[in-house]
Every structure is written in C-alpha cells, then in structure tokens.
Amino acid sequence: MLSYSLDPKLLNQLIDLFAAFILVSSFLVLAIKRLYVHVRLYATQSFFLALVAFLVAAFGGEPHIFIAAALTFIFKVMLIPFLFRRIINRLNVQQEAQLTLNVPASLIVAAGLVLGADYLTRTILETNQTFELSRNVLTVSLSVVLMGLFTMVTRKKALTQVIGFLTIENGLFLAGIAITAGMPMIVELGVLFDVLVAVFIMGVLLYRINETFDTINVEKLTKLKG
C-alpha cells in the first residue's frame, strides 16, 4: 500500500486537475470531427478517470476502489477503444462525423452547460454543508454527463452517439467515486459490465444499421416510422 501521508489539500488539487482533463476531453469530442480521434479521446478521458479513482483509492482511504480503477483501465482504456477501432475498420465508415450543429455553436452551448452545471452544484453545496471533496469535481461530472447527452443529440453518426453514451457513463462514474468516495463495489462492477455489454450490442446494431441503410447515419432511421 502506498503511504497515506499525502496532504488532503494536495490530493484535492490533483483530483481537480485530472477532472479538468476529463472535462477538456469532453470538449474536444465536440470540437473534433474525426471518429478515430473520438475513440482516442474516450480512451484518454477514461485514463484520467482511472487516475482519479486510483488517487481516491490510494489516499482517500477507500482501498476497494483500486479494483474499480483497475477495471476502468482494462475495460475503458484498452478493451472498448479496441472494439471501437475494429468496428470502424470493419464498417469502413467515412471518418468525418456529421453534425446537426456546427462546432463553434456546439462549443458555446457546451460552455453554457458547464456554467449551468456550476450553478446547479453551487446550490447543492449550499444545502449540503458536509461535503468533503471539492465542488469542482461534481461540477465536472455533471458537465460531462450533460455534454455527453449533448453529443448524442447533435451527432448524426450512430458511432458518435455511442461515444456520447459512454461519456455520460464516465461522468456518472466520476461523480460516484468523487462524491460518495466510491459506490458499493457491486454497483460499480455492474455498471462497468453494463457498459461493456452496451458496446457489444451497439456494435451489433451498428452492423445491422450499416447493412440495411449502407450508412451508420441515424437520420435514415426515420424511414422506420410508421
């Protein structure tokens, strides 16, 4: 075990730093159009998430989060991005992601979302004074959730929507470990496997969509409406 002598202030600052990286990677998903980069960004974001988890586990006195950190690293940094690359190669999709809202506008909205998240978490802090970790992490996690959802709304490629979905999950995970100092192990494991299964299923669905419509552009799905 590592020493427990890290200054709690320093620990908080470190966690804040990594949370900031997570936030920035979410912004980048909105700003960059290439699918490969999206996958890489997701891997990066997950890597920082794993780091946060590691810090909380090592210095926050919650040793069981080590497992969560390790699993996050294995699944989200390695396995899922690998699966994604395979899907992209197999489907041979066009690299450019199509948007319903252009990049600058998306970024402005995303900034608004972060402000909104900040506003919301502030009120939470007011009502609940016994908060241990810094409010910033909560802000970041809420922003990441909202931005993930926003990604899903504005992107037309089914693949980017899966990325958005996974980003939401990352935001929830961050909130989970940062605020409650780790949900019960079983919940975290459950969520992780859920995500993995979701990726598999979405992968299969993507093949089907691609087969049926010759594209993974979800706009074509309107044809399914009766």
Place this chain on the structure above:
Amino acid sequence: MIDAQFFFGLSLFLYLAGAVLGALWCLRPRRSYYVSHLLALAAGISGITSSVPVLLGQSPYHITIPWLTALSNVAPSIKLFENFSLQVDALSAFFVFVISLLVVPVSIYAFGYLREYEHKQSVALLGVLYNLFILSMVLVVTANNALFFLIVWEVMSVVSYFLVTFDHEKTENTQAGFLYIVMTHVGTAFIVLFFLIFYQQAGSFDFEAFRKVAANLPDLAKTLLFVFALIGFGTKAGLVPLHIWLPYAHPAAPSHISALMSGVMIKTAVYGMLRIFFDFLKPDLVWWWGLVLLGLASLSAILGILYAVTEKDLKKLLAYSSVENMGIILIGVSLAMIFSSYQTSTFAILAAVALIAGLYHLLNHAVFKSVLFLGAGAVVSQTHTRNIEALGGLIKKMPWTAACFLIGSIAISALPPFNGFISEWLTFQALLLGFNVPDLIVKIIVPLSAALLALGAALATACFVKAFGVSFLALPRSEHVQTAQEVSSSMKWAMGSLAALCLVLGILPTAVVRLLDGVTGALVGASAAASMGVNPLTLAVPSAKIVTVAPLGLALILLIVIPVALGVAYMAGELRTRRAQTWGCGLPKLSPRMEYTATGFSKPIQLIFKSIYQPRKEIEIETDVSSYVHKRIRYELQIESPFEKYFYQPVSAFVLKISAIVRRIQTGSINTYLAYIFIALVILLLLVR
C-alpha cells in the same frame, strides 16, 4: 327433483370442454368443429335443465369456483379473487334459460352451416370461439362479484370481436370489428366507472355489499351511477345514439353467431340494467331515470325500424330491427323503473306488468330474431349475397327456409297468433298504464312513446313484407339465385323448431307470464300473474278497465276461419291454378329486371320520413346523339345516419386532428428524441435543483 346446481356446473364444464377439445383438435378442423358444437349443444340442454327449476320457484343457488378459493388460500395477497362466485337467482336463471334455449337450435344449425366455411382452415377456431362466447355470456349473467363480472364481460366483448372479424378477408368486416371494439370499450369504460363508484361506497366488489349500501348513497353518486350505467349498458344494448356499431358488427359475423349476438348478447345489457336498477338501486330509483330511458328506448324503437325499412342488406336489416326491438324491450324496463320509483304496492303491480312485458319481448325477440338470422344465413349460404335486390324467387327453391323466415317475419311484425304480438301488446298496455302516474311530464311522454311504438310496429310490418317479399317471392333477380337449393336437414330442423317456438310462445302466454312472474316478482316485489291470468286461455292487464286478449282462442278461430274461407274460395272456383302472362302495360316481354325492387318498395316511406333520412341522391345520365336519348342512367341513393354525420364523425375527426398534432413530435429521428430527453433533463435540473 332435478339437481339444478349440478346441471349448471355441468353446462359450464361442457362449454369449457368444447373450447378446449376444439382447440386440441385444431389440426382436424372438421372433427374439432363437430365436437365443439356437439358439446355446446349438450351444454345448452343442460343449461335449460339447470335454469327451469329456479324459474319455477326453486331457491337460488350459489356456486363458488373451487380453484379460485384454493388460490386465495395459498396466496392471501390475491384477496380480490376470494369472492369470485356465481349466483343463479330467478333473474340470472331467466337469462341462462334464454341463452341455452337459443344455443340448442343454433348449435344444431351450425352442423349444416359448416359447409359455408369448409374451405377455411379456421373452422376449428370458430368452434372454440363459439363455446367461449356462450360460456362468457352465461358467466356474465350469473357473476356475483363486480370484478368477476367485468372480466367475463370483457371476455365476451373480445371473443365476439374475434367472431365479428372471423371473415377477415373482407375489409368491411375488419372495419366493422374495429368500430365494434371501440364502441364496446367505450361502454366498458363507463361500466368500470360505475363499479368503481359503487366500490368506493361499498368498500367491496361483492354484489352483496352493493345491495347493502344502496339505500344510503349520496345523491351525486346515485345520479352518476345512473348515467354511467345508462351509457355503459346502453352501448351494448344498441340504444340510440350508441347503436352505430350494431348494424355493422352483427351482419359481419357468421350467421349463427349473428343469431346469438342479436338474440342474446345484446340482452346481457338488459340483464345488467335490471341487475343494477332493480337489484342494487331499487330503493334509490328516481322517476326521471325511467323517463330518460323511456325516451331513448322509444327513439331506438322508431329509428331502428326506420333504418331497417330502407336497408338492402338482409342481415343489416335484421340488425337494425334488433335496435328497434331492444327499444321495445327497454320501453318495458323503463316503465317498470318509473312505476317502481313510487315505491307503493299498487305501482309495484304495474311495474310487474311492465317488466313482464319487457322480459316477454326479450324472450320473443331472442326466438324470432334467431329464426330470421338463421334463415338469412341459409339464404346467404346458398346465394352468397346479402343484397336483397339480387335475390327473389327463393320460395320455390328453399320452401322450408321460406316458411320459417315467413313465420319469423310475421312474429316480428307483431301479428297474431305468433309471439311478437303478445309481447308488443303487453308493452303497449304497460304504456297505457303510465297514465296512472301522478307526474305530469310522464303523462305527456307516455302517449308519445305509445304512438312511436305503434308506428314502429306498422313500419316493422312494412319492413318484413319487403324483406320476405323481395327475397323469396317473384322471379330470381340475379344469377346468384340460380344455383340455390334447400339447405341441409340440420339447418332446416333448427329453423323449424325455433319457428314452432314462435307459435308456442304466442298462443300460451299465460304459462309464459307465470314463468316470468317469478323473475319480476323478485325484482319489483309484487306478483302480477294472478291478476294477469284470468283463465288459462285469456291474458289480462289489470287497470281501471281490464283489457284482455285470448291468443289461443284467436288461433283456434283462425284455425277454423282459414279452412272455411279457403273452402268457400275453392268452391267459388277462385283457387284453380291459372297460367297466364302478367299484364305488362303493353310491353311485349317482362323480365326480372322490371320487378318491384326493395328500394322501390321502401321509397314511399323514405319520402315521408325524408327529414329523418336526409337522403343523398345522385343521378347521372349519359346521353347519346341528343339529350333526349338516354344511353345509361345511374341512380345512387345513400342514407346517412345523422348520428354518424353530426356526432361520431366530428368526434373522430377531432381525435384524429389532435393525434396529427401530437404525432408531429414523433419525427422518427433519434437525434430529436435525444434532444427531448436532453431538454427535459436540463429543465428539470433547473427547476428542481
């Protein structure tokens, strides 16, 4: 002593067995069909055996469903099912009797009728549905718990929907089925509301609890109960203006099913009303309830027959006539409600007379409408058309069917010595008894209603003269008739026995009245049989001046007069067969196309009641050379029901319009749906924070 309870259980078991065995043998459709109908036949006989003792005065019996009780012991959480029991009292027994009475001939008829459906693989399904349909009806009229009642009521509605859409290859049938299922569910919704209000007051779904709480219901609850029951059961009864499904749904079903639907299914609504108004709510009856029902019933009686007169579809004509007859039945019921609301013993006797009239007509209508539907089914099975204009001359090819149809027509036209006459006469007398009521408005409405009833009876005669005359008499109007033959003996016997029943019910009214008296006596608390049966031959109505009728004597007189008249005519030489050309106004050759048509026959009536029919006419003349030389004339006449035009169409248009607006948010694009979630999330976060 017959163990009625045993036979009742046996009949339920046989229906169930018919459904199950029919389903098990579905790979051998013919066998399955025969087995299920045979079991239904046995169940019908056993049902008659079980109900007659109760009608004759045996005490009511109770049947609990053992496995449901066992279930509630195992799992106490399903307490609701604990009280699922059946009760056969006089009222229930009467309806079980009517159902079973029809099931017997209809099942026999079904054996021969199979030929019509033999080419279809699903005849096994028909047998299964047939059994389930009858079983659900029997359970509806015997259920002793509101929840159980609702379940079997719904089963009845759904099964009958499947029967309506049995010939689903025809679009018109599926459309009729859709209309039926929508209307019947609107009705069921109101019945559910009705029982929920009662549940709220009584704290239990048991009918027993309803009876207890009835005396001290708040006024608002009482009024709501009446309105909901009226709409809920009125829909099933085909009460104007809720009747619109009936003329579409009944003709769509296979003919023997139509006979059951018109014969008994719509009567379960009358059962519901009687159970509610006379069993539960009797101390709460208010005179205007009966008056509202009387008004609607009279309207049904007249409008039903008016639309029947102009109808060209044989089965649809019969369905419209069912609307009329339900009106007549409900006139009796509503009068009984008015009389009962005064809660005195003198009025109780009047109520008994009115209710006997209603129930008598219910029984009669069940019988003669089945004859007519079965006859129509026989015609359709031979000619494959329901259009009267395409028939004609069938009396020579199908004499037996023609005779039965004629008897049914005479009975439904309320002519002696058949049964329709007695019950309509009684209803008429009951209406005249309405003058005893102290409320002025009742005194004003009653004669109007009587006038409408009389007019309806006259129109019914015109209607069935048309139905019989155009379909069976004269020369064949189309090639449909050429290949027609007399139907198989099972169908003949089924129709014949029902026709005979029309006569029996018509000439032995005192016996029938005595049978009905037990039913009405329990409901209104007074016996009328003693005053009505002067002697075994004469039926009387107790009022200021006693009016009597002696149908058996009438029949005997007819029996003497007719041969005498025929003999006189024969001796005068009038009966010799002369073969000669019909006078053709100088035209050289008359063809079947020049025959009197159904439309032509009903034209005068249509002209008289033009304001009601609102006919839409279209005449298209194609001319050659000059405008005086007509090459072709096309004449189209359409009668639109004002209820459909001014009520149902606007309502459905409104619903569709709203749906179209709501549908706009359903774009089919995932991005939009996600955006909804997103926006909802953000707004909620901001609102709740």
